[in-house]
Amino acid sequence: MTLDLLVIGGGINGVGIARDAAGRGLKVALLEAGDLGGATSSASSKLIHGGLRYLETYEFGLVRASLLEREILARAAPHLVQPLTFVLPHDRFQRPRWMIRAGLFLYDCxxxxxxxxxSRAVDLNSGVFAAPLKPDFRHGFTYSDGWTDDARLVILNAMDARLRGAEIWPRTRAVEARPQNSGWHVVAEDRRGRREFTAKAIVNATGPWASEIDRRVLGVAKPPRLRLIKGSHIIAPRLYPGDHAYLLQATDGRVVFVLPFEDDYHLIGTTEVEIGDMDAPPAVTPAEISYLCDAVGRFFRHPPRAEDVIHSFAGVRPLYDDGRADPSKMSRDYVLKRHLIDGATALSVYGGKLTTYRRLAEAALKKISSALPQRGAPWTHAGVLPGGDFFGGPEALLNALRERAPWLPEETAERWARSYGAMSFDILAKARNRSELGAEIIPGLCEQEARHLVRHEWAMTADDILWRRTRLGLTAPSGAAEALTHWLARERTGG
Known part of the structure; x- marks a missing residue:
């Protein structure tokens, strides 16, 4: 096989680059050593936002670009990227109210x-925004930003890349890449064995592993140093009614979010702990759980306790080392480095935000354009992601789904609408009643949906389905993973 472009890394940046390149008519393949979005890209705070706190470090260009991307993504996947109201309680220990109001005004502009x-000022003496707060907080502000399901955003980009001709190979490891005839000879390996092919250019979009892949696979002599910053989150039962979020300032000056999550829960994060390497998957520590509970406890009457936490996860943000001692002051913007190794072109991606992955992809392809065949122009600013091709907004979509399948349980209809968008009707296919969707493998998951995830979304394990394609792992009973694993094994063997 001869490729125009090989992308190594199946997180949000990798799939975004593969999608953009395939849409321009390039011959593209993507390698991912694990599951698509299986690391940092499924362990974020789930926000599509400008980054209000980046105004403090004067990164106005990053904030503006991120806010523009927020609009583009909300149009591309209106079922998956939706507005969320944030409440900022204020007290005398924080910056003056006029200063916060000025910052929010700039954000709006x-x-x-x-x-x-x-944004607007709000009275927190009473009302739904005041309900969980201690009486000390009488004033505050609200503003709006975007929320998404980060893991599903990765999958939608991968699906669109495949629809446009890209090869997507999860659980396939890049073993070796050797310069050859101004391009690359690549060896990759999966559970079935090795495959070899050539590529005119390679993009290394492996996130926290970027420097390692630079050195081990591409042969870059002196890769830049990355600062690996672990961010941990906890999930607890709902702390207050309503669909709004809170932005809280911890005593150390960091920001902690409390976000509505999957109807019955709140997601709380994040911490910021520098780690030395990626030798083991990042884990949430008891100290981080205490930190997050204490941060919420400064504001809430009834904060979560450590024993209330039903699930936790950690992701690692790879930040390009700009020499600043404090990681919280380091830029979250991306850095792209082009390498020319014995005449072969490669590009490494360092850093970046979930929100700006599409913009990053455009910049990456521009950076290596001289090594690629000249094909189409940038197009993703107007593109729609799979499931996003519907009219009238998410509520209209949900109503259409209810009308098509009134026998579908309401919680399933709501989950499908926000997860799959218009693809919900593809999953239904010709089903006329609940039984025609097949047996219920675990509560809330029928065989028809599971087959869609396996056949169209690269799901191979119980964890893929329970925690990344869906969030059913939060409510799944004991034994659900085993039942799903057995079903997947039978499906593979045709039993």
């Missing part, structure tokens, strides 16, 4: 959005 509500 940089956004210039009709889709996301403008």
């Amino acid at each position: 940089l956004a210039h959005s009709d889709r996301f509500a403008r």
